[in-house]
Structure formats: C-alpha cells, structure tokens
Amino acid sequence: MAVGAQTATRPLELPQPRGSAGLWSTAWYSLRRDRLTMAAGAVVLLIILLSVGAPLLAEYVFRTTFDKQDLLHTYGAPTLDPPAYLLGSDEVGRSQVVRLFYGGQVSLFVGFVAAFIQLTIGVLLGLMAGYFRGRVDDLITWFITTLNSIPTIFLLIIISALFAPGPITLTIIIGTIFWTGITNFVRGQTFALREREFVTAARTVGATSWRIMLRHILPNVLPLIFVLTAIDVGTIILAESALSYLGLGIVPPTPSWGNMLTNAASYFNRAPWLVASPGAMIFLTVLCLYLVGDGLRDALDPRLKSR
Amino acid sequence: MWKYVIRRLLYAIPTLLGISVIVFLITRLAPGDPIRLYTFGALNVTEEDIQGLRAYYGLDKPLAIQYVNWIWQVLHGDFGMSLIYHQPALALLFERMGATLQLTFTALFLQLVIGIPLGVMAALRRGSWVDNVIRVFGVIGHAIPQFWLGLMAIILVSVTLRLLPSQGVLTVGKDVWDIPDRLRHIIMPAFVLALAGIANYSRYLRTETLDVISQDYVRTAHAKGLAERTVIYVHALRNALIPMVTALGGILAVLVSGALVVEQVFTWPGVGQFTYAAARAKDYPVIMAGVMVASTLLVLSYLLRDIAYAIVDPRIKVK
Numbered sequence: 001m002a003v004g005a006q007t008a009t010r011p012l013e014l015p016q017p018r019g020s021a022g023l024w025s026t027a028w029y030s031l032r033r034d035r036l037t038m039a040a041g042a043v044v045l046l047i048i049l050l051s052v053g054a055p056l057l058a059e060y061v062f063r064t065t066f067d068k069q070d071l072l073h074t075y076g077a078p079t080l081d082p083p084a085y086l087l088g089s090d091e092v093g094r095s096q097v098v099r100l101f102y103g104g105q106v107s108l109f110v111g112f113v114a115a116f117i118q119l120t121i122g123v124l125l126g127l128m129a130g131y132f133r134g135r136v137d138d139l140i141t142w143f144i145t146t147l148n149s150i151p152t153i154f155l156l157i158i159i160s161a162l163f164a165p166g167p168i169t170l171t172i173i174i175g176t177i178f179w180t181g182i183t184n185f186v187r188g189q190t191f192a193l194r195e196r197e198f199v200t201a202a203r204t205v206g207a208t209s210w211r212i213m214l215r216h217i218l219p220n221v222l223p224l225i226f227v228l229t230a231i232d233v234g235t236i237i238l239a240e241s242a243l244s245y246l247g248l249g250i251v252p253p254t255p256s257w258g259n260m261l262t263n264a265a266s267y268f269n270r271a272p273w274l275v276a277s278p279g280a281m282i283f284l285t286v287l288c289l290y291l292v293g294d295g296l297r298d299a300l301d302p303r304l305k306s307r
Numbered sequence: 308m309w310k311y312v313i314r315r316l317l318y319a320i321p322t323l324l325g326i327s328v329i330v331f332l333i334t335r336l337a338p339g340d341p342i343r344l345y346t347f348g349a350l351n352v353t354e355e356d357i358q359g360l361r362a363y364y365g366l367d368k369p370l371a372i373q374y375v376n377w378i379w380q381v382l383h384g385d386f387g388m389s390l391i392y393h394q395p396a397l398a399l400l401f402e403r404m405g406a407t408l409q410l411t412f413t414a415l416f417l418q419l420v421i422g423i424p425l426g427v428m429a430a431l432r433r434g435s436w437v438d439n440v441i442r443v444f445g446v447i448g449h450a451i452p453q454f455w456l457g458l459m460a461i462i463l464v465s466v467t468l469r470l471l472p473s474q475g476v477l478t479v480g481k482d483v484w485d486i487p488d489r490l491r492h493i494i495m496p497a498f499v500l501a502l503a504g505i506a507n508y509s510r511y512l513r514t515e516t517l518d519v520i521s522q523d524y525v526r527t528a529h530a531k532g533l534a535e536r537t538v539i540y541v542h543a544l545r546n547a548l549i550p551m552v553t554a555l556g557g558i559l560a561v562l563v564s565g566a567l568v569v570e571q572v573f574t575w576p577g578v579g580q581f582t583y584a585a586a587r588a589k590d591y592p593v594i595m596a597g598v599m600v601a602s603t604l605l606v607l608s609y610l611l612r613d614i615a616y617a618i619v620d621p622r623i624k625v626k
Contacts, residue, residue: 022561142322142325146321149323149602149605149606150602150605151564151602153579154564154579154597154601157583161594162334162589216606242452242568245454245570246454261458268462268466272462275458278455282452283450286452289445290450
C-alpha cells in the first residue's frame with residue numbers, strides 16, 4: 001500500500017521500535033472475549049469462502065453451473081431434491097443457491113477492492129490536508145464538501161448510465177467516490193498529531209515531510225482506519241447492490257446479489273423466495289461487517305467500551 | 308447572526324460551482340456523441356449535417372467555452388430540452404418535486420419522532436433488555452438494503468395481508484385532497500426510507516445522552532429536587548441534541564440518495580424516479596438537471612443545518 005512509496009528516500013536508518021505489536025496483541029486479547037464480534041467475523045469468513053469456492057461447490061455439491069438453464073423447472077420452490085434447488089430455481093430454471101454464491105464473488109470483490117482504493121486515496125489526501133494545512137487543506141476540504149454535496153446514488157447513476165462500466169471499472173469508480181469519510185478522519189487526526197513532540201523530533205533529525213507523514217503519523221491513525229474500512233466495505237456492498245438492483249451496476253449475465261433481485265422483483269407473486277435469499281445475503285454480510293467494525297473499534301480503543 | 312448566514316451562503320457558491328464542473332465533465336467525457344444519438348437511424352442525415360448540428364449546439368468548441376456556455380444557460384434556468392418529452396428538463400423535474408419533498412419530509416419527521424425517544428430510552432435504561440434491543444436495532448437498521456426491505460414489505464403488507472397499497476401517491480380516480488388515501492400510500496415508503504435514519508438517531512442520541520447525564524449540571528438539577536422528567540427533558544435532552552444537528556448532515560445525504568431507490572421500488576413519481584428513468588433512457592439534459600437539482604437540495608439543507616447549529620449553539624459564531 002502507500003507505505004511502500006516512501007522507501008526511496010531514507011535519510012537516517014533509525015531502529016524502529018515495534019510499538020504496534022502491543023496494540024494488536026491487546027486488541028486480539030479483548031476481541032477473543034467479544035463473542036458477538038468473533039461470530040460476525042466467522043460469518044464474514046464463511047461467506048467469503050462460499051463465494052470463492054462457488055465453482056467447486058457448483059460442480060461437486062450441487063452438480064450444476066451458474067448459467068445452466070432448465071426450462072421445465074422454472075420458479076421452483078426450495079427443495080432438497082435435487083440439491084441444486086436448495087433455494088429454489090429462477091425464471092429460466094437456474095439454481096438460485098449456486099447463483100447466490102457466484103453473486104457473492106462479485107459483490108465481495110467490489111466491496112473489498114473499492115474499499116481498498118478509497119482507503120488509499122483517503123489516507124493520502126487526509127495526511128496531506130492535515131499536515132500541509134493552508135492552501136492544500138482548503139483545496140482538499142473544498143473537494144470533499146463538493147463531493148459530499150452530490151447524493152452518492154445520483155452520482156453513481158449518471159456515471160453508470162453514461163459510461164456503462166464493467167465490474168472492474170465500476171469498482172474503481174466507487175473507490176474514487178467514497179473516500180471522503182476516511183479523509184475527514186485522517187485529516188482531523190493529523191492536525192492534532194503533527195503538533196506532538198515526536199513529530200518535532202523527527203523533523204529535527206531531518207526527516208522529510210512525506211517520511212513524517214507515512215512513518216510517524218500514519219501508524220498512529222492506522223488502527224481506527226481499519227475500523228472505518230470494515231464499515232465502508234459494508235456500505236459499498238449496499239451501494240453496489242442498490243445500483244445493480246436498478247439495472248445500472250453489475251449487469252446480467254454476471255450474477256450479483258443486487259441484479260438477482262431485479263428479476264426476482266418482477267416475479268415476486270410467483271416465487272417470493274427468490275426475493276428473500278439475495279437480500280438476506282446482502283443484509284447478513286453488511287450486518288456482520290458492521291459488527292466486526294464496531295467490535296474492532298471497542299478492542300482498539302478500550303475507552304469506548306464503557307459506552 | 309446575519310453576518311454568519313451571509314458568510315455561509317457565500318461558502319455555498321464554490322461548492323455549487325464544483326458540482327457543476329463535475330457534472331459537466333462526466334457528461335462531456337462520456338463515450339458517445341449526443342448528436343449521433345439524436346440522429347441515430349435517420350437515413351437522410353449526412354456527415355455534413357452532423358458537423359452542422361455539432362456547430363449549432365456549440366459542441367465543436369473547446370471544453371472550457373462549452374462549460375461557460377452551459378453554466379450561463381443553467382444560471383438562466385435552462386437545462387435544455389428533454390430528449391424524450393421535448394419539454395424543458397427543469398420544468399419536468401419541478402413537477403415531480405412535490406412528491407419527493409412529501410416523502411423525504413415524512414421520513415425525516417418519522418426519524419426524529421421515533422429515533423430520539425428510542426435513543427433517550429436506551430440511555431436511561433442502560434444495560435437492560437430495552438437498551439440491548441435498541442442497540443441491536445441500531446445496527447440492523449443500517450445494514451438492511453432499503454430496496455430489499457421495500458420489496459419484502461410489499462410482499463408481506465400489500466400482497467399477502469392486503470393492508471396497504473404498494474405503489475403511487477394516490478389511488479387513481481380519488482380526489483387530490485383525499486388525505487387518508489394519501490396517508491395510506493405514504494406510510495410504507497416513508498417508513499422504509501426512514502429506517503436507516505431512525506437507527507442512526509437512536510445510536511447517536513444514546514451516546515450523547517449517556518455523556519450528558521453524567522455531567523455536573525445534571526447532578527445539580529437532581530440535587531435541586533427537580534422531577535426526573537424535568538431533568539431529562541429540559542436540562543439533559545437540550546444539550547444532548549446539539550451534536551445531533553451535525554449528524555443531520557449525513558442523515559440528509561442518505562435521505563436524498565435513499566429517496567431515489569425507495570421511489571423506484573414503490574413507483575413514487577418523484578425527482579429520483581424520474582432521474583433514474585432518464586438515466587436508463589440516456590436522456591442527457593434530464594440526467595444533468597436531476598443531479599444538479601438533487602445536489603442543490605443537499606447544499607441548501609447543509610446550509611439550513613449550519614444555521615440551525617449556530618442558533619442552538621451560540622458558541623459556533625465566535626469561531
């Protein structure tokens with residue numbers, strides 16, 4: 001990530017105290033006691049595994065593929081026989097459960113990769129705004145205010161409608177839209193941190209601005225950034241699914257949880273179970289990501305626990 | 308106070324300019340040429356005609372000049388004609404503004420009326436089952452996809468139980484002022500739209516109330532022998548609500564975005580649904596006008612929020 005960028009200039013090779021290990025081990029210690037967070041984390045892992053393993057599951061467990069049609073068995077109710085129709089079959093007789101796992105691949109990919117992109121942009125701009133202040137800060141703040149003033153879904157809709165992006169382009173677009181929250185947070189933290197003694201000390205030994213930002217300030221804000229990122233992955237999955245539901249995000253035949261609902265919604269009086277499962281997957285994934293985020297926050301900042 | 312309001316108004320100008328640049332660039336950088344879209348399939352249009360039309364609409368000029376021309380028209384309230392309806396885009400949107408405002412304000416009202424008491428209740432009964440239920444709801448309310456909640460509500464309430472209508476503002480043929488009928492139509496979409504905000508408010512207010520009730524002046528109020536009710540609602544709540552005004556910004560943004568999705572699910576004839584339909588049909592002028600109108604609404608509500616903040620917390624003006 002961004003940390004790799006600063007290796008080129010290294011004026012002084014100072015021994016790095018490994019302070020963060022203490023933080024993470026304490027955090028892990030209190031996380032292990034937090035049953036709700038651990039359970040939520042396990043569910044997220046399970047959903048990731050099921051989605052990544054979708055081709056294997058389809059072949060060996062359900063004995064079908066995500067696009068295999070069976071026009072004699074359309075709108076089938078959930079049944080164990082055959083196992084492919086565990087969650088019913090859709091309007092052309094495709095296995096709902098297999099499509100659900102494949103849809104997970106797309107939704108999770110968009111969620112995690114877009115979150116990583118917005119994290120990188122957000123951290124860099126936040127550090128710059130908070131550290132350089134003045135003009136740079138004014139410009140970045142102005143840009144944040146502007147971007148926050150365009151309702152996200154409207155922005156996504158015009159971009160998707162006019163550019164008709166594929167899944168990867170869409171991921172990049174979402175990543176370049178959602179960074180404002182992280183930037184605001186990092187900016188505020190950097191404002192406070194740059195006045196601390198260790199920053200003055202680093203400057204005295206001749207560290208460059210970028211080295212101070214990435215090496216000294218960033219590690220102090222990183223833990224809570226992970227919290228925000230976990231929550232943002234959830235928010236991005238929600239946004240992507242809404243966009244795909246509207247027919248503008250991930251477009252069929254690639255299944256995503258959102259676009260599976262588009263079709264299901266038009267047939268809901270024939271097969272209401274087709275509406276239930278994709279939505280329930282989005283809900284479960286996002287809920288667990290939010291719970292993990294909340295739990296991580298408590299674990300990393302024990303002061304908040306009393307709340 | 309007026310000085311603050313005016314300064315805040317001036318701050319809105321660069322924001323609106325920024326929005327217009329972003330919207331302009333998105334439409335101009337998009338692949339495809341509106342002229343070729345207009346003339347698609349017309350057999351008697353030659354390449355020369357296309358060049359002529361391009362010059363006529365000013366599309367042959369440099370991007371900067373095109374922007375200045377566009378913004379000049381926009382400042383005169385002219386967003387161009389809808390390609391589908393052949394009527395001014397802005398007028399078409401304003402016709403649908405009423406429905407959107409009804410929906411969002413009803414949702415905002417529900418959020419305040421339900422969210423605030425829930426948050427206070429959770430804080431006062433901290434650690435009890437009431438608190439736990441409200442906290443769990445606070446997370447769930449955020450994680451439910453709105454469009455899915457809407458669909459499930461339609462399946463359950465309209466299709467299975469046949470209690471409420473599933474779409475529109477009014478039963479066809481009823482009088483425009485038939486308030487009970489309008490209420491029956493607005494309940495479901497407004498609740499679906501309000502849910503995330505209710506969750507948000509209850510979470511924020513729980514934290515703020517917990518903060519405030521441990522303060523010295525609350526203890527003083529208790530010591531004076533004031534009734535519990537007076538202490539909570541007159542002394543504590545007033546101060547707990549101050550930071551909530553800031554939270555309103557994020558909630559409003561979610562409302563405006565959510566309104567589009569909810570309008571689509573419940574076939575609510577509002578600005579969002581119209582902009583979405585325009586996006587599907589590649590009706591450029593309407594899409595641009597829709598985004599600009601929605602963004603301007605948001606900028607205005609941020610402005611109102613900041614002014615409200617200055618009123619409830621007089622310290623802000625000093626800064």
